Amino acid sequence: xxxxxxxxxxxxxxxxxxxxxxxxxxxxxxxxxxxxxxxxxxxxxxxxxxxxxxxxxxxxxxxxxxxxxxxxxxxxxxxxxxxxxxxxxxxxxxxxxxxxxxxxxxxxxxxxxxxxxxxxxxxxxxxxxxxxxxxxxxxxxxxxxxxxxxxxxxxxxxxxxxxxxxxxxxxxxxxxxxxxxxxxxxxxxxxxxxxxxxxxxxxxxxxxxxxxxxxxxxxxxxxxxxxxxxxxxxxxxxxxxxxxx
Ligand SMILES: [Mn+2]
Numbered sequence: 188x189x190x191x192x193x194x195x196x197x198x199x200x201x202x203x204x205x206x207x208x209x210x211x212x213x214x215x216x217x218x219x220x221x222x223x224x225x226x227x228x229x230x231x232x233x234x235x236x237x238x239x240x241x242x243x244x245x246x247x248x249x250x251x252x253x254x255x256x257x258x259x260x261x262x263x264x265x266x267x268x269x270x271x272x273x274x275x276x277x278x279x280x281x282x283x284x285x286x287x288x289x290x291x292x293x294x295x296x297x298x299x300x301x302x303x304x305x306x307x308x309x310x311x312x313x314x315x316x317x318x319x320x321x322x323x324x325x326x327x328x329x330x331x332x333x334x335x336x337x338x339x340x341x342x343x344x345x346x347x348x349x350x351x352x353x354x355x356x357x358x359x360x361x362x363x364x365x366x367x368x369x370x371x372x373x374x375x376x377x378x379x380x381x382x383x384x385x386x387x388x389x390x391x392x393x394x395x396x397x398x399x400x401x402x403x404x405x406x407x408x409x410x411x412x413x414x415x416x417x418x419x420x421x422x423x424x425x426x427x428x429x430x431x432x
Contacts, residue, residue, distance in 0.1 A: 195341045197310040199262065205233025207315060207415040209324060209395075211381040212266065213238060214287070214402035215246025217255060223401065223410035227421050231260050237313060237415070239381035239397065240266025240326040240358075244287035246402050250294075256305055265309035266326040266382065267358040272306040275299055311357050312337060317416045320376035327382040328363050328394075330356035334374035358382075364389065364396050377418055384408070388424045 208229070213220055229236065240263050243249040255261050265273070271283045275291060284292060291299065313324040314334070323334050330353050331337045337353070344350035362368070364383045371392040372378045381398035388411050389396045397420070400408030412421045 194308070195310055196312045196314065196338060197262070199235070199237075199313065199315045201316045201318060202233075202235055205230055205235070207235045207237065207317065207322075208412045209237045209239065209322075209379045209397060209415060210401070210410055210412055211239055211398035212241035212384070212400070212402060213243075213246075214241055214268070215243050215249035215252075215290070216402045216404075217248045217251045219401055219404060220410055223412060227412050229412075231258070235260050235262060237315060237324050237379070238263035239324060239379060240264045240309070241268045241381065241398075242266070243272065243290070244268040244283075246287075249290040253302070253305060262313060263309060264313050264324055264326055265306065265311050265358065269306050269309060270354075270358055272302050273309075275303050311354055312341065314338075315415055317376070319416055319418070321374065322415045323372065323375045323378045325378065325380050326358045327380055328356055328360040329372045329378055329380075330360070332370065332373060334372055334378070363391060363394060367391060377415070379413060379415070387411075388413070388420055390424065 210220065224236065238261065242252045242263055268286070271278050271288055272291065294302065311325065315322045315324065323329065329337055331340070340353055344353065361383050369392045372394060375393060378394045380394065380396055383396060384398050384400040384403065385396060388399060395413060397411045397413050399411045400406065401410030402408065
């Protein structure tokens, strides 16, 4: 069955009151995330936090995700790890556990179904209007050269098989960052994605890769908060100018 657009793409109007931030993969480290928000002076009354997904697996606080999904200012897309939760009764469980999913196996059946129900509400793409223009958010990459093509495909996919391929790239692809592809995604001032852990954020064309492995603090990882209006990062992106040449 084809999912309707409102389930796959969420749209947000400009934030007239406060600031909008995006953050990279979280992987069950909500205490560390909150510390990064506090450091940036995040105000939950007016600011909004968009997440590139991968909310769970690997970290110690995966169960806390439900209370975060309740927060009216927290807006994640679905990452490949979140998609395991959506498909918990049909996915390759051994592969999932190998990739950090053991916490889910420790839940009882009712809890597993509750997590899956909530994760199935997560969109695979978010668009946010800002004074500078439209910002797109996906977990891994946009499979098309233009944002409107993606939205059209998600709204009215040619086939269920093709929708599966599109979602696969949205949640799993690393080819843009691995190949250093500087091609822009047209129709956006910025596309923000995570999925590939980096020592610092990397900007290729108008695509911002912001997973600085805040979920791996022992190895020097930290959370990057990207301001969606100014496209400035906290902490700042070192060497950003050479990537923009
Ligand atoms: Mn991922």
